Amino acid sequence: MLPAVDERRWLLPTSLGGDDLAAASPDPGGELPEELLAILRRRGLLTAAAVHELLEPEAAPAPDAHFPDLALAVERLVRCCQTAEPVAICGDYDADGMTSTALLVGVLQRLGARPRAAIPSRMDDGYGLNAAMVERLAAEGVRLLITVDNGVAATEALERAAALAVEVILTDHHTLPPQLPPHLALLHPAVTPEGSPYRGLAGVGLAHVLATALCRRLKNRQGLEIALNLFCIGTIADMAPLQGVNRRWLLDGLPLLGCSTLPGLQALRQLAGLEKHRVDAEAVGFQLAPRINAVGRLGDPQLVVDLLTTEDPERALELARSCEALNRQRRELCGAIEAEALALLEADGPRRPAFLLLAQGHWHHGVIGIVASRLVERFGRPVALLAAEGGGRLRASVRAPKGFAVDAALTACAELLERYGGHPAAGGFTVRAENVAALQERLEALAGTWLQAAGDGRAVEPEALLRLERIDREFWHHLQRLAPFGIGHPTPLFWTSRCQVVEQKVLRGGHLQLQLAQGEARLRAIAWRWQGPSQWAGPVDVAFRLRRDDWQGVERFQLELEAIRCSGGDGVVLQRRDRTYWCRREGDTLVIRNAAGEELRSVIHPDSGAQGAVADPPHPYVQGLLRDAAMALGMAG
Numbered sequence: 001m002l003p004a005v006d007e008r009r010w011l012l013p014t015s016l017g018g019d020d021l022a023a024a025s026p027d028p029g030g031e032l033p034e035e036l037l038a039i040l041r042r043r044g045l046l047t048a049a050a051v052h053e054l055l056e057p058e059a060a061p062a063p064d065a066h067f068p069d070l071a072l073a074v075e076r077l078v079r080c081c082q083t084a085e086p087v088a089i090c091g092d093y094d095a096d097g098m099t100s101t102a103l104l105v106g107v108l109q110r111l112g113a114r115p116r117a118a119i120p121s122r123m124d125d126g127y128g129l130n131a132a133m134v135e136r137l138a139a140e141g142v143r144l145l146i147t148v149d150n151g152v153a154a155t156e157a158l159e160r161a162a163a164l165a166v167e168v169i170l171t172d173h174h175t176l177p178p179q180l181p182p183h184l185a186l187l188h189p190a191v192t193p194e195g196s197p198y199r200g201l202a203g204v205g206l207a208h209v210l211a212t213a214l215c216r217r218l219k220n221r222q223g224l225e226i227a228l229n230l231f232c233i234g235t236i237a238d239m240a241p242l243q244g245v246n247r248r249w250l251l252d253g254l255p256l257l258g259c260s261t262l263p264g265l266q267a268l269r270q271l272a273g274l275e276k277h278r279v280d281a282e283a284v285g286f287q288l289a290p291r292i293n294a295v296g297r298l299g300d301p302q303l304v305v306d307l308l309t310t311e312d313p314e315r316a317l318e319l320a321r322s323c324e325a326l327n328r329q330r331r332e333l334c335g336a337i338e339a340e341a342l343a344l345l346e347a348d349g350p351r352r353p354a355f356l357l358l359a360q361g362h363w364h365h366g367v368i369g370i371v372a373s374r375l376v377e378r379f380g381r382p383v384a385l386l387a388a389e390g391g392g393r394l395r396a397s398v399r400a401p402k403g404f405a406v407d408a409a410l411t412a413c414a415e416l417l418e419r420y421g422g423h424p425a426a427g428g429f430t431v432r433a434e435n436v437a438a439l440q441e442r443l444e445a446l447a448g449t450w451l452q453a454a455g456d457g458r459a460v461e462p463e464a465l466l467r468l469e470r471i472d473r474e475f476w477h478h479l480q481r482l483a484p485f486g487i488g489h490p491t492p493l494f495w496t497s498r499c500q501v502v503e504q505k506v507l508r509g510g511h512l513q514l515q516l517a518q519g520e521a522r523l524r525a526i527a528w529r530w531q532g533p534s535q536w537a538g539p540v541d542v543a544f545r546l547r548r549d550d551w552q553g554v555e556r557f558q559l560e561l562e563a564i565r566c567s568g569g570d571g572v573v574l575q576r577r578d579r580t581y582w583c584r585r586e587g588d589t590l591v592i593r594n595a596a597g598e599e600l601r602s603v604i605h606p607d608s609g610a611q612g613a614v615a616d617p618p619h620p621y622v623q624g625l626l627r628d629a630a631m632a633l634g635m636a637g
Contacts, residue, residue: 010460010543011461032051039464057244060249063213067209069186076185077108078214085113086143090119091150092150094149095237097119097149100203102305104211106308108211109309117302128151128157129158130156131160134160143166146168146210157181162182168183171207176190187209187210198244200240200243205235207234212228229256233288236250237289257284270317271320271324272287274288297366337360340363352379354448356375368385369428373399376458383398397427397428400424403454406426410429460562468518469518471523496541499516512526512530513525523558580594590630
C-alpha cells in the first residue's frame with residue numbers, strides 16, 4: 001500500500017510574540033496582515049528595513065563595477081554588430097539555456113550582427129560546448145562564440161577554439177574550476193564582489209546583463225524590452241533564487257509580459273489559455289515554462305530559439321503548436337514512467353528502501369528527472385531513475401528531499417560511477433550495469449543514516465495559521481505584494497484547524513476536491529494527485545497555499561492542499577524543560593493545568609487576528625507557554 005499523504009509529520013512553526021511582529025512591520029501602521037508578517041519574521045526578515053527591501057528592492061547597481069570583463073565583452077560585440085559579423089551563441093538544452101540563447105540571438109540580430117544558435121543535442125552530445133562543435137563553427141567562418149549557461153568547464157572545446165583563433169565570451173553560473181580554460185571575457189556571479197545583488201543570476205540573467213549593456217551602448221530600446229521579457233521567462237523556468245537583481249527585474253518585467261512584442265511569447269500565451277489572464281510568476285512557472293522545457297527534453301532546442309526570435313506571428317503560432325505537441329508527449333511519457341516505477345515499488349513489497357533506485361532500459365532520459373521529483377514528493381526519500389545509455393551503461397537522474405545532499409552522496413560513490421554531477425537537491429550520473437547493485441547498496445546506506453536523523457517521511461511545515469474568514473480580496477492583495485515567489489522565497493504554506501468537510505469528491509485524474517467550512521466561512525479546496533484517503537469525517541486540519549481564479553468572470557479563492565489530517569481533540573500535552581502541562585480549549589478560552597493541578601485560563605481574542613494575542617500574560621515564561629499551547633491547539637499561528 002502506498003503511503004497516504006495524511007501520514008506525513010506536521011511540524012508547526014515556532015510561536016511569535018507581538019513584539020516580534022511589530023519589529024518586522026514595514027511601517028508603524030502595520031500595512032501587512034499579521035499572518036504575513038509572521039511568515040516574513042520566520043524567514044529571517046527581522047526589521048522594517050528588511051521587509052521594505054523585499055517589497056521594494058533597490059534598482060540594480062551599475063553592472064560594470066560588478067563584472068570586471070563586461071566592458072571588454074561589450075566592446076567586442078559592438079565591433080561584431082557594426083561589421084555584421086557572424087557570431088555563435090552556444091547554449092544548453094534546458095529552459096535557462098534555451099531562453100539565454102534566444103535572448104542573445106534576438107538582441108544581436110536587431111543590432112546588426114549575424115547570430116546563430118549552437119545548442120548540443122541532449123541525446124547525442126550531452127551537456128555543454130564540445131570540440132566538434134567548435135571545429136564545425138570555425139570551418140563555417142565563425143570567429144566569435146558566446147557561451148550561455150555553460151562553458152566554464154569546457155576546457156577541451158575552449159582550448160580548441162584558442163588554437164583555431166576563435167574568441168570566446170563566457171557567460172555561465174556553474175561552479176568555476178580551479179583553472180579557467182582560455183577565453184576573451186568572463187561574466188559569472190562568482191567574480192562579482194561579496195554580497196553583490198548579482199550573485200543569484202542564472203544563465204539568462206548573465207545574458208541579460210550582457211545584452212542590456214550592449215543595447216545601452218548602441219541606444220537600442222527594443223533590445224532592452226526583449227531582454228527583459230526573456231529574462232523573466234528563463235529565471236522563473238530555471239528556478240533561480242528570487243533575491244537581489246533577480247527580484248528587482250522580475251518586479252519590473254513581469255507586468256510587461258502581457259504586452260510583449262515577441263510573437264513567440266504571445267503564441268505561447270494563446271495556446272496556454274492565458275490571453276485574458278495576467279502573466280505572473282505562477283503562470284510562467286506552471287504554464288509557459290513547461291512548454292519550453294518539453295522541447296529541450298524531447299525535441300530540438302532550436303525550435304524554442306526560433307519561436308522566441310521570430311518576428312512573424314503566423315510562424316510563431318506554428319512553432320508554438322509544435323511546443324504544445326511535445327508538451328503533451330512529455331505528460332504522457334511522465335505518466336507512463338511513473339506508473340511503471342510505482343508498479344516496480346509495489347512488486348518489491350511493503351518495505352520501502354531508504355534510497356529508491358529504479359531502472360528500465362526504455363525510459364526516456366529527457367523526462368526521468370521529472371518523474372524522480374514526483375516520487376520524492378510522494379515518498380519523501382531520495383530517488384534515482386536509470387535508463388539505458390548504450391555500451392553497457394545506464395544514465396540516471398537523481399532528486400532528493402530537503403536535507404539529503406545529492407552532490408555529496410554521488411561524490412561518496414565516485415569510484416562506482418563513470419561520471420556524475422549536481423547540487424544538493426538534484427544531480428545525475430552514468431554507471432556501468434555491473435556496478436548498479438553496489439551503487440544501490442552504498443546509496444541506501446547513506447540515505448538510511450540520513451533518515452534516522454531526519455525522521456521517516458516528508459514533513460509538512462506550514463508557516464502561519466490562517467483562518468478561513470480572513471481570506472478575502474484585501475488579504476489576497478497583501479499576499480501579492482510579497483510576490484513573485486520562487487526559490488529562496490516560496491509561496492507561503494498556511495494551515496488552519498478544525499474545518500468541517502461539507503462536500504468531498506474525487507475528480508478525474510485522481511484529484512480530491514473538498515468544500516470546507518470554518519465558522520461562517522466556506523471555501524473550495526483541492527488536493528492535486530491525491531494519494532491519501534478519499535473520505536473524511538469530523539473536523540480536519542489542512543495545510544494549503546492560497547490561489548485565486550476567475551471562473552467564468554467570477555473571482556473566487558481556493559485552497560490548494562498540501563496535506564490533510566484529522567484534527568486532534570480539544571487537549572494536548574506540552575513538555576517544557578522538565579515540566580509537563582495539560583492544555584485544552586473551551587471555546588475561545590485556553591486552559592493550562594500543571595502537575596500540581598493548578599489551572600491557568602486565558603481568552604484568545606478573536607478580534608486580534610490569527611496570531612491570537614493572549615490577554616494579560618503575567619510573565620514571559622507563561623506568555624511563551626500560552627502561545628505554544630494556542631499554536632498546538634490551532635487557536636493561534
